[in-house]
Amino acid sequence: MIVIDASAIAKYVLKEEHWEQVRDYLTAEPRSLDLALAEVSNAIWKHQVIYRKISSSEAKVLFKVLQKLGADVLILESFVGYLSGATEIAVKLGLDVVFIE
Numbered sequence: 001m002i003v004i005d006a007s008a009i010a011k012y013v014l015k016e017e018h019w020e021q022v023r024d025y026l027t028a029e030p031r032s033l034d035l036a037l038a039e040v041s042n043a044i045w046k047h048q049v050i051y052r053k054i055s056s057s058e059a060k061v062l063f064k065v066l067q068k069l070g071a072d073v074l075i076l077e078s079f080v081g082y083l084s085g086a087t088e089i090a091v092k093l094g095l096d097v098v099f100i101e
Contacts, residue, residue: 002030006039035079
């Protein structure tokens with residue numbers, strides 16, 4: 001099973017350095033948390049509003065690409081199903097539970 005996180009999805013959508021390597025994993029029915037779509041949306045927003053690396057029209061296209069990935073490529077699982085286990089691990093290791101950047 002291939003599991004892909006929000007940072008890898010963002011790298012692919014935003015075509016950041018080495019984005020082509022992520023593409024290879026997208027052909028193997030990768031799984032991700034549904035929250036990853038919100039995290040990647042935030043990354044797109046940052047690239048438009050904060051970093052000014054992309055235009056508004058480019059951001060709209062990227063949001064559509066992300067929606068298509070979520071609908072047609074990624075097998076999305078609810079983050080809520082993992083929250084209890086993640087919290088337990090975080091407490092045991094003295095870490096915080098972070099789901100949104």
